Amino acid sequence: MNDDPAALAARIDRTNELLERMLAEVAKTPSTHAIFVDAGYLYAAAGRLVAGTEDRRAFDLDAEGLIEALIDKARTIFADSRLLRVYWYDGARRRIHTAEQQIIAELPDVKVRLGNLNANNQQKGVDSLIRTDLESLARHRAISDAALLGGDEDLVSAVEAAQGYGARVHLWGIEAPEGRNQAEPLLWEVDSQRTFELDFFKPYVSRRTAVAYDAGARPSREDVRFVGAQIAAKWLASRGREALGELLPGHPYLPGSVDQDLLVEAEGLLQYSLRGQADLRRALRDGFWEHLQGQY
Numbered sequence: 401m402n403d404d405p406a407a408l409a410a411r412i413d414r415t416n417e418l419l420e421r422m423l424a425e426v427a428k429t430p431s432t433h434a435i436f437v438d439a440g441y442l443y444a445a446a447g448r449l450v451a452g453t454e455d456r457r458a459f460d461l462d463a464e465g466l467i468e469a470l471i472d473k474a475r476t477i478f479a480d481s482r483l484l485r486v487y488w489y490d491g492a493r494r495r496i497h498t499a500e501q502q503i504i505a506e507l508p509d510v511k512v513r514l515g516n517l518n519a520n521n522q523q524k525g526v527d528s529l530i531r532t533d534l535e536s537l538a539r540h541r542a543i544s545d546a547a548l549l550g551g552d553e554d555l556v557s558a559v560e561a562a563q564g565y566g567a568r569v570h571l572w573g574i575e576a577p578e579g580r581n582q583a584e585p586l587l588w589e590v591d592s593q594r595t596f597e598l599d600f601f602k603p604y605v606s607r608r609t610a611v612a613y614d615a616g617a618r619p620s621r622e623d624v625r626f627v628g629a630q631i632a633a634k635w636l637a638s639r640g641r642e643a644l645g646e647l648l649p650g651h652p653y654l655p656g657s658v659d660q661d662l663l664v665e666a667e668g669l670l671q672y673s674l675r676g677q678a679d680l681r682r683a684l685r686d687g688f689w690e691h692l693q694g695q696y
Contacts, residue, residue: 433544435546
């Protein structure tokens with residue numbers, strides 16, 4: 401028996417109304433992005449580029465500063481999107497955090513995920529962790545965009561899984577002194593690709609060589625916090641309250657250029673290197689922010 405035309409038209413109108421409501425809700429939902437960092441690739445590629453070696457024992461990586469720089473870069477690229485978090489994938493023996501990994505895990509908006517580290521210091525299980533997270537977040541519509549810093553061909557399946565649920569995957573790479581350090585199949589699969597050059601990583605990677613002012617006594621966290629406040633007062637006097645108003649919404653993160661200037665000036669005042677010393681770097685930023693927030 402044929403449906404009554406009026407009833408059929410009413411059902412069609414009702415369906416269209418529901419679809420319009422759903423589309424309106426989707427349109428109101430803010431875009432969300434996450435950053436996925438394969439630490440094995442990062443250490444190897446950045447170490448080779450800046451320090452001339454892939455051996456982690458030969459250089460220091462200021463992971464906190466670099467993570468903030470990556471967040472700042474993502475904020476620029478995904479201008480109308482909010483950050484979900486940074487996922488940091490690394491290897492550790494028996495999946496027990498090293499002291500450095502523990503410091504990274506305590507950073508705001510950062511999730512450390514550990515695979516195993518074998519006898520040859522090779523990561524095992526990291527690629528599967530990346531795939532699991534990418535696929536799960538995309539399936540649950542938790543992210544619309546994923547920035548993936550890595551280069552292994554095994555990540556292709558992770559990219560395909562996320563794309564299958566509608567997420568866009570953007571591959572971030574590190575400049576290679578020669579040749580390539582990212583697999584071609586991975587480059588072919590992603591939605592976009594960008595390479596960060598030497599100047600981006602230089603502030604965060606340094607060879608473990610003796611520095612003249614390293615010989616001095618290690619300053620206390622309070623000393624470093626006070627220096628951060630001093631520099632903040634100087635910054636505010638030169639930039640003005642308008643610049644302060646632009647900076648405050650980014651708390652607790654500083655733009656990469658401001659953070660680097662803060663580090664260099666603090667090291668000069670303290671006559672002590674803060675590279676690779678996450679606790680002192682955090683105290684420096686805390687002092688900087690506390691002074692600025694107290695003036696607003």
